[in-house]
Amino acid sequence: MVMNLNVFKYYFREAGASLLRNSWLSIASIGTIIISLLILGSSILLILNVRYIASTVESSLEITVFLEDSLEQDRRERMEEEIYFIPGVTTVHFVSRAQALDELRTSFGERADILSGLEEDNPLPDSFRVKTKEAETVPAAAQQLAELSGVEQVRYGQGVVEKLLALTHWVRIWGSITMGVLGFAAIFLIATTIRMSVFSRRREIGIMKMLGATNFFVRMPFMLEGMFLGLGGGLVAALMINFGYLSLLSKVIVTLPFIQLISDPTSLYQVLGGLLGLGFAIGALGSAISLHRFLRV
Amino acid sequence: MIQLYNVSKIYDNGVKALNDVTLHIRKGEFIFLVGPSGAGKSTLTKLICREELPSRGQVVINGRSLARMRKRDVPYLRRKIGMVFQDFRLITNKTVFENVAFALEITGASNKDIKRAVPAVLRMVGLEKKAKMLPAQLSGGEQQRTCVARAIVNNPVLILADEPTGNLDPETSWDLMKLFMDINRRGTTIVMSTHAWDIVDSMKKRVVALGDGVITRDEESGAYGYES
Numbered sequence: 001m002v003m004n005l006n007v008f009k010y011y012f013r014e015a016g017a018s019l020l021r022n023s024w025l026s027i028a029s030i031g032t033i034i035i036s037l038l039i040l041g042s043s044i045l046l047i048l049n050v051r052y053i054a055s056t057v058e059s060s061l062e063i064t065v066f067l068e069d070s071l072e073q074d075r076r077e078r079m080e081e082e083i084y085f086i087p088g089v090t091t092v093h094f095v096s097r098a099q100a101l102d103e104l105r106t107s108f109g110e111r112a113d114i115l116s117g118l119e120e121d122n123p124l125p126d127s128f129r130v131k132t133k134e135a136e137t138v139p140a141a142a143q144q145l146a147e148l149s150g151v152e153q154v155r156y157g158q159g160v161v162e163k164l165l166a167l168t169h170w171v172r173i174w175g176s177i178t179m180g181v182l183g184f185a186a187i188f189l190i191a192t193t194i195r196m197s198v199f200s201r202r203r204e205i206g207i208m209k210m211l212g213a214t215n216f217f218v219r220m221p222f223m224l225e226g227m228f229l230g231l232g233g234g235l236v237a238a239l240m241i242n243f244g245y246l247s248l249l250s251k252v253i254v255t256l257p258f259i260q261l262i263s264d265p266t267s268l269y270q271v272l273g274g275l276l277g278l279g280f281a282i283g284a285l286g287s288a289i290s291l292h293r294f295l296r297v
Numbered sequence: 298m299i300q301l302y303n304v305s306k307i308y309d310n311g312v313k314a315l316n317d318v319t320l321h322i323r324k325g326e327f328i329f330l331v332g333p334s335g336a337g338k339s340t341l342t343k344l345i346c347r348e349e350l351p352s353r354g355q356v357v358i359n360g361r362s363l364a365r366m367r368k369r370d371v372p373y374l375r376r377k378i379g380m381v382f383q384d385f386r387l388i389t390n391k392t393v394f395e396n397v398a399f400a401l402e403i404t405g406a407s408n409k410d411i412k413r414a415v416p417a418v419l420r421m422v423g424l425e426k427k428a429k430m431l432p433a434q435l436s437g438g439e440q441q442r443t444c445v446a447r448a449i450v451n452n453p454v455l456i457l458a459d460e461p462t463g464n465l466d467p468e469t470s471w472d473l474m475k476l477f478m479d480i481n482r483r484g485t486t487i488v489m490s491t492h493a494w495d496i497v498d499s500m501k502k503r504v505v506a507l508g509d510g511v512i513t514r515d516e517e518s519g520a521y522g523y524e525s
């Protein structure tokens with residue numbers, strides 16, 4: 001196959017001219033690609049973030065044991081030992097009601113003034129913070145803790161982790177379904193665009209074949225046309241996700257400081273690169289299907 | 298150079314366009330294909346450039362059977378055959394120069410080769426001054442000469458012309474014939490189907506007459522014939 005700059009220029013020129021000629025269909029197919037990739041991209045980021053949050057919650061997973069108000073000092077000390085004997089428990093840490101209020105105040109940061117006045121009549125109980133070796137042992141340990149005398153209430157993750165993971169399960173299912181449907185629509189629209197291009201240029205194609213153009217030469221501009229559409233859609237979607245996510249990050253940091261989102265650029269760029277690549281693949285696939293069906297040379 | 302052995306062509310709709318045709322074309326010949334409409338002249342042309350395959354028999358070019366030629370080799374066969382049609386088949390949004398250059402572009406020729414070869418053939422067909430014009434701005438004769446320039450720019454060994462003068466007035470037709478004789482004198486074989494009896498009669502070339510898909514006459518320096 002002879003390949004030179006001249007031929008490349010020809011391919012690109014023809015592909016570009018075709019895109020302009022079918023501009024409405026081109027816009028429709030790019031739009032569909034953008035929407036399907038936006039859904040895919042945001043689902044992926046959501047899932048990744050939920051996993052990330054789940055893992056950070058999990059690592060600090062601890063059981064809080066609230067104690068009855070009237071508990072005596074020596075009962076409390078015996079209780080600490082009893083807790084140590086519960087299987088799976090690694091650390092036990094006493095938090096007085098005053099310390100608890102201090103922590104609460106710190107976590108509220110600038111808005112701590114909401115809590116002013118509580119010092120006189122602190123509603124928080126004394127508590128033990130109990131850590132276990134693994135997240136799986138938490139429920140069993142919590143149950144044994146609740147049975148100890150002098151314990152008012154036992155609290156742990158309260159299914160936060162499970163709820164988050166269940167959410168990702170649904171996001172994954174619905175994200176895949178909508179992405180799949182829209183992905184098919186995008187491939188179909190690209191195939192239609194290419195088909196229209198082939199149709200509007202069938203006379204030229206006939207002349208090219210008469211002159212001895214190879215199949216590769218006849219097909220290449222149409223192939224490129226589809227790839228451009230896919231790449232264009234992928235690029236727009238990647239940029240939108242990029243800026244959307246960055247502005248979300250900056251908002252979350254201000255308003256929900258205790259939530260930690262994925263913010264390292266490499267993970268983000270991997271997702272964006274994936275979107276770009278997928279857009280390209282959709283474009284290439286759409287035009288390949290169309291050429292296979294409508295340009296039997 | 299070209300041999301047809303007992304070639305029959307039956308189209309998908311059952312029309313028998315050619316029936317047991319055997320014909321040998323030597324290198325450098327100038328052949329007129331004559332006969333009434335529907336006789337099978339265009340079909341014969343299409344078999345030679347492998348636009349159609351014979352239903353029976355063999356078409357052999359330079360010792361190669363076209364039926365056994367691989368599909369991906371067909372473009373390279375076509376580059377050795379220059380084709381000229383009644384309806385010109387120019388690309389309407391390309392200039393004369395670009396139309397001729399296109400035949401080279403598709404072969405992957407370099408810009409340098411194109412800039413050298415195209416003006417030369419345009420000069421040969423007398424269109425060097427019209428290089429920048431679009432087909433719609435040309436007369437029928439000029440469009441046909443553009444088509445001839447495109448057909449010869451790849452130095453083909455054979456020119457297949459299917460009623461090339463069908464849309465031209467008599468004077469322009471003669472200009473085209475002079476051009477074809479020029480090209481033929483340089484060694485290119487020419488097979489031309491035509492209804493222009495005056496041209497055939499005065500050129501005294503080989504005449505192959507077709508009627509209802511069979512060869513009814515094959516004469517050296519023949520005449521159009523009036524029996525049909």
Ligand SMILES: Nc1ncnc2c1ncn2[C@@H]1O[C@H](COP(=O)(O)OP(=O)(O)O)[C@@H](O)[C@H]1O
Nearest residue numbers: 308310312314333334335336337338339340341
């Ligand atoms: N693609 C085709 N499909 C079916 N029939 C065809 C086709 N091309 C030509 N024919 C028929 O074959 C016969 C010969 O046609 P053609 O070779 O075009 O004759 P000519 O060029 O001498 O006028 C005609 O009856 C024509 O209708």
Ligand SMILES: [Mg+2]
Nearest residue numbers: 338339340459
């Ligand atoms: Mg005909």
